[in-house]
Amino acid sequence: xxxxxxxRMKSAIADGQADLAKEYASKALAEGLDPILIVEELTRTVRxxxxxxxxxxLFLSDLMGAGLAMREAIEVIKPSLVGKESKExxxxxxxxxxxxxxxxxxxxxVVGAMLIAAGYDVTDLGIDVLTTAFVEKAKEINASLIAASxxxxxxxxxxxxxxxxxxxxxxxxxxKVMIGGGATSQAWATEIMADGYAPDAxxxxxxxxxxxxxx
Amino acid sequence: xxxxxxxLDRAETGDYMxxxxxxxxxxxxxxxxxxxxxxxxxRDQPIPVDASLPNDVFQAALDLLRVMGVYxxxxxxxxxxxxxxxxxxxxxxxxxxxxxxxxxxxxxxxxGVEDQNPPSLMGGGAGTMISEGEIYVKNMASYAKExxxxxxxxxxxxxxxxxxxxxxxxxxxxxxxxxVGWIREAARMVGRPNMAIVGTASGLSAQAQIGAANSDGxxxxxxxxxxxxxxxxxxxxxxxxxxxxxxxxxxxxxSLYTSMYGGYAGGAEGLAVVCTAAPVAETILHRATTxxxxxxxxxxxxTSCREALWATSVVAQAHSKNTGMLLSNDAFTSAGPCTDMVxxxxxxNTIASTVSGMAFLEGVGTATTANVDHATGLEVRCMGQVGxxxxxxxxxxDDANDIVKKILTKYExxxxxxxxxxxxxDCYDLRSIEPKPEWIDLYTRFCxxxxxxxxxxS
Numbered sequence: 001x002x003x004x005x006x007x008r009m010k011s012a013i014a015d016g017q018a019d020l021a022k023e024y025a026s027k028a029l030a031e032g033l034d035p036i037l038i039v040e041e042l043t044r045t046v047r048x049x050x051x052x053x054x055x056x057x058l059f060l061s062d063l064m065g066a067g068l069a070m071r072e073a074i075e076v077i078k079p080s081l082v083g084k085e086s087k088e089x090x091x092x093x094x095x096x097x098x099x100x101x102x103x104x105x106x107x108x109x110v111v112g113a114m115l116i117a118a119g120y121d122v123t124d125l126g127i128d129v130l131t132t133a134f135v136e137k138a139k140e141i142n143a144s145l146i147a148a149s150x151x152x153x154x155x156x157x158x159x160x161x162x163x164x165x166x167x168x169x170x171x172x173x174x175x176k177v178m179i180g181g182g183a184t185s186q187a188w189a190t191e192i193m194a195d196g197y198a199p200d201a202x203x204x205x206x207x208x209x210x211x212x213x214x215x
Numbered sequence: 216x217x218x219x220x221x222x223l224d225r226a227e228t229g230d231y232m233x234x235x236x237x238x239x240x241x242x243x244x245x246x247x248x249x250x251x252x253x254x255x256x257x258r259d260q261p262i263p264v265d266a267s268l269p270n271d272v273f274q275a276a277l278d279l280l281r282v283m284g285v286y287x288x289x290x291x292x293x294x295x296x297x298x299x300x301x302x303x304x305x306x307x308x309x310x311x312x313x314x315x316x317x318x319x320x321x322x323x324x325x326x327g328v329e330d331q332n333p334p335s336l337m338g339g340g341a342g343t344m345i346s347e348g349e350i351y352v353k354n355m356a357s358y359a360k361e362x363x364x365x366x367x368x369x370x371x372x373x374x375x376x377x378x379x380x381x382x383x384x385x386x387x388x389x390x391x392x393x394x395v396g397w398i399r400e401a402a403r404m405v406g407r408p409n410m411a412i413v414g415t416a417s418g419l420s421a422q423a424q425i426g427a428a429n430s431d432g433x434x435x436x437x438x439x440x441x442x443x444x445x446x447x448x449x450x451x452x453x454x455x456x457x458x459x460x461x462x463x464x465x466x467x468x469x470s471l472y473t474s475m476y477g478g479y480a481g482g483a484e485g486l487a488v489v490c491t492a493a494p495v496a497e498t499i500l501h502r503a504t505t506x507x508x509x510x511x512x513x514x515x516x517x518t519s520c521r522e523a524l525w526a527t528s529v530v531a532q533a534h535s536k537n538t539g540m541l542l543s544n545d546a547f548t549s550a551g552p553c554t555d556m557v558x559x560x561x562x563x564n565t566i567a568s569t570v571s572g573m574a575f576l577e578g579v580g581t582a583t584t585a586n587v588d589h590a591t592g593l594e595v596r597c598m599g600q601v602g603x604x605x606x607x608x609x610x611x612x613d614d615a616n617d618i619v620k621k622i623l624t625k626y627e628x629x630x631x632x633x634x635x636x637x638x639x640x641d642c643y644d645l646r647s648i649e650p651k652p653e654w655i656d657l658y659t660r661f662c663x664x665x666x667x668x669x670x671x672x673s
Contacts, residue, residue, distance in 0.1 A: 016239075056477045056514060059485075061242030064235070101382020101420060103288075103445055103453075106478050106513070109238075126234070127288075152419065153344055153371065154382040182516065182585050200514070 002031045006038070009073065010045045016065020018072040025073040035080040043119045046070045050117030053110075054202045060110060067116035092144040092212045095137045097125035098181070099148050099162070102155035107181060107201075111147060114201040115208060120145075131161045138175050144212040147204065149181040156183055160192040176211040180204060216303055219459060222294060222500055226455075229284065229292035237286045237293065238479050241447055244282050245485040248275040256483035261524040261623065262567050262616040269532035276491035276533065277301055280448075285496050288451040296499055304498045308540045312467055312504045314366050314411035316437050321365040321411070323505055325539035328532050328572040333606040334543075337439070338595030339368030341545060341580035342416040344587045345639070347372040347393070354639050355401035356648050357592030359410060363599030364592075366439060367398055368577060369414030373587045383420045391418030391427040395434055405648070413439030413469055413577075421456040428464055439469040439505070444497055446472075447479045447489055458501045470494070470503035471545060476522045477513035483522040486510050487529040494540050507577050509545035515630045516583045517549045519560035521623060527564070528571040535572025544568045546578030546598070549629075551589040551636030553654045556626045557581055558597055558661040563619045565601040566670065570615040576602050581636075588638035593650045593658060601665065604672040618668050 009024035028038050049066045052058040094115055098108045105127050112124045123141060125133055129148075138146050150156045159179050166172045178196040179189050189197035196211050198204035217225070232240075248254075252271040257263065284295035310325040323335045338358050345354045351372050358367050374380065375390035394417045402410045414434060415427050424442075428434045440461045442454060461468050472493040474480045480489040487510070494506040510526040511518055518527060527544045534540045546564040550556035561579055568576055576598050582589040605615070636642075642654040650658070662672050 053477075059242070059481045060475075060478045060513075061239055061246075061481065064239060068235075103451065106446055106475055110478075110513070152382065153373065154380045154387055154417065154419065157379045157381040160379075182583065 002028065002033055005031055006033070006041050010041060013042060013045045013066050013069045013073065014049060016062065016069050018069040021069040021073040022076050025076040029077065029080055035077050038077055039074065039081070042070050042073055046117040050114050060106070060113065063113040063117065064109070067113045071116065093121045093123065093141050094145045094147055094208065095123050095125065095134055095141070095143045096147045097129035097134060097149070098127040099150050099155050099158035100128060100130055101158065102150055102152050103127045104151035107151060108149040110201040111149065111180065111198070111204045114205050118205045118208070120208065131158055131165055134162055135165055135169065135171065139171070143175060145176045145178060145208055147178045147180070150179070150184055151182040153183045156188065159184070159194070163192045163194060178204065178207050178211060216300055216499055219462065219502070223455065225294040226287040226290050226292060229287070229294050231292050232286070233291065234286065234288065238447070241283055242479045242481060244279055245481055245488055248278055248488060249481070249484040251275070254484040254488070256522065256525055258521055260616055261521045261563070261619050262528045262570065262612055263525060264612045264616060269529055269536050272487050272491050272529050273533040273537045275488045277305070277495070279488055280492045280495055283448055285500055286449040288445065288449055294450070294500065300499060301495060304495055305538045308498060308538050309504050310539045310541070312541055314437060314439055314467065316409040316435070319407060319409035319411065323541050323575045325541065326535060326572050326574050328535050329570055329609070329611055330572060331606055331609055333603040334569055334573055335575035336364050336595070336599045336602065337366040337368050337413055337543065337575055337577040338364040338598060339413070340370040340590030341368055341547070341578050341584060343370050343580060343584040343590035344373040345370045345590065346588055347374050350588065350640065352397045352401045352404065353645055353648055354590065355398045356404045357639070357643060358595050359402045359407050360405045360648055361592050361596045361599060363603065364595050366411040366413055367402065369394055369398060369412060369416040370590060371416040380417055383422065387418050387420060387423045388426045391415045391423040392433065395427050396432055399432070411438050414441055419443070421453045424457050425460045428460065428466060434466065436465045438466065440466040441469050441471060442501055442503065443471040444493060444501065447474055448493065448496060450500055454501065462502055467505065468501060468503040469505045469507065470497040470501055471507040471509065472497060473509040473511055475511055475513040476526070483525050486522070486526040490526060490530045491533045494534065494542060498540070505541040505575070507543050507545040509547065511547060515549055516547065517560065517630070518544060518547045519549065519563055520627060520630065524563055524567045524619065528567045531568060531571035531573045541574040543573050543575045543577040545580065547580040547583060549583065549633040550626070551582035551586060551634065552591045552594065552639070553637040553642040553657060554634040555657060555661060556629060556634055557594060557636060558658065559622050559625045561594055561597045562601050562665060563622050565598050566605050566610070566615050566619055569602045569605040570610055570612055586635055588640060589635060591639050591643055591650065591654070593654055597658065600672050601670060604670050608671055610670065614669060618670060621668055
């Protein structure tokens with residue numbers, strides 16, 4: 001019975017059905033299953049979807065739907081996790097967005113979905129995000145990582161602004177910063193002294209793991 | 216068709232919806248329509264020959280537009296269109312639009328599938344970043360110098376006054392004005408001062424683009440005013456401000472729509488449906504008269520892979536058969552100048568567009584446009600000559616499909632290790648603005664291979 005509930009919960013996640021995923025997460029707890037085990041099943045399912053997405057065997061809406069459903073299901077389980085530690089569920093919070101002057105959405109959204117699939121708690125600020133908004137949100141939620149995307153060359157200066165402002169506010173040591181986007185490069189990340197550069201969403205998860213994954 | 220003011224009213228009064236919900240609804244509805252109309256991607260037909268497919272995709276696209284509308288990012292509301300408005304636009308779309316002045320007046324006109332009239336040519340680096348000043352002028356001159364090129368598509372200055380160009384800053388306004396001035400200087404340098412410019416590339420903000428549109432050295436009414444629609448089926452006040460200005464100024468709006476294979480549109484089938492819907496929406500919302508469509512692969516960031524070529528061909532056939540709207544593929548390649556791969560990528564893009572009924576050819580965004588100075592005029596020569604040879608020699612869809620499949624085998628396993636090639640300075644003589652022998656030799660060998668494959672390029 002417990003196995004069947006877990007399988008149904010995983011199917012609901014894969015289909016992006018948040019309400020069903022929540023329902024089966026509750027049932028799994030009611031069956032007496034270890035909440036750590038439930039979280040591990042959830043994250044494993046979404047990670048598999050993320051891997052399929054990286055090969056484009058599945059598409060962005062599949063990944064987004066699964067990520068959102070997982071987030072809802074985890075909210076149900078969270079109270080039962082107090083005092084327990086899951087190696088799958090990272091506590092690291094990420095603030096994500098496309099910097100000022102840039103309205104490109106897809107690349108940043110893919111990175112967000114892949115980070116969620118990897119177990120991160122992601123706050124997506126959207127597109128055309130003010131530099132100060134990244135900083136304020138990161139302070140507010142006590143984020144570990146700021147991920148800032150720029151697809152256009154005219155938006156890259158705002159990534160540099162972000163690094164400067166963090167330094168001037170003496171917050172540089174508090175947050176790790178990862179940059180990406182079509183206009184950027186490792187050389188640019190080095191120049192502005194960002195902590196990491198990711199050329200694509202798969203690499204973004206690896207870089208995030210290196211920078212804050214252990215937290 | 217609703218007035219622009221009615222469009223703005225709808226942006227304020229349409230259904231409220233968080234953006235994520237709109238994105239996921241677009242995916243769901245596209246998937247549903249792909250299934251309902253039985254639309255299927257066939258890897259063996261990068262140029263599909265099924266006569267009913269374009270019509271099915273066209274109907275699915277209109278259904279999608281009816282159910283989705285277009286999302287306004289500022290108000291978080293959807294702008295919906297009536298059946299009558301959609302029907303009117305598809306039936307009364309402009310079938311010919313003129314750009315340029317005097318001896319450089321060129322009309323872009325509707326073309327049919329397998330049309331023998333060659334498509335028009337709007338050639339440039341499609342926004343590739345180029346070093347500012349003298350190099351930028353000579354780079355743009357390399358496009359203006361190509362005799363088949365009828366309109367110049369702007370590249371992006373990499374810096375301005377030695378400084379990074381910052382979006383929405385005074386420097387962006389200055390860069391945009393310099394960009395237009397430099398392209399005009401390039402056209403004058405090669406004896407074609409009246410050529411139309413299509414831009415701007417460096418200034419995407421409303422203030423920069425509006426500032427660059429003036430009859431005193433800026434973008435003229437007879438130039439192309441580039442206005443992009445946000446992915447997927449979205450608009451915003453910045454874009455609509457550009458539209459408002461350009462309408463009152465009297466310029467022709469060239470729209471640009473990008474959608475991703477693997478993104479919210481889904482697979483190749485969904486990509487074709489969404490990209491077919493976009494020009495209809497852009498005509499109503501953005502008053503566009505000509506349309507650039509970029510059906511792009513999410514991982515490869517090009518339009519030259521099999522899935523993107525298929526979607527591009529379907530979009531072209533769908534509009535050619537049903538609306539006569541003036542469309543082009545916004546060709547993006549993985550490889551850069553002075554490589555065999557870039558020429559082959561251009562060839563597949565051009566053959567697919569030409570035989571499928573695109574009204575004009577536009578590009579080439581080489582090396583995905585992100586590598587400074589990696590774009591040259593020879594890519595546009597290739598595009599123009601392949602397009603002309605394909606049309607003039609009555610290449611049919613099934614022949615084109617066979618040829619494109621053979622060319623695809625030369626590069627489709629190289630996307631992950633693409634050659635970035637050489638910079639403009641390395642593969643052009645900067646005094647004569649002509650390709651250096653290495654680049655010309657590569658092109659000559661490519662032409663011979665294309666002749667052997669059945670495209671009698673001269």
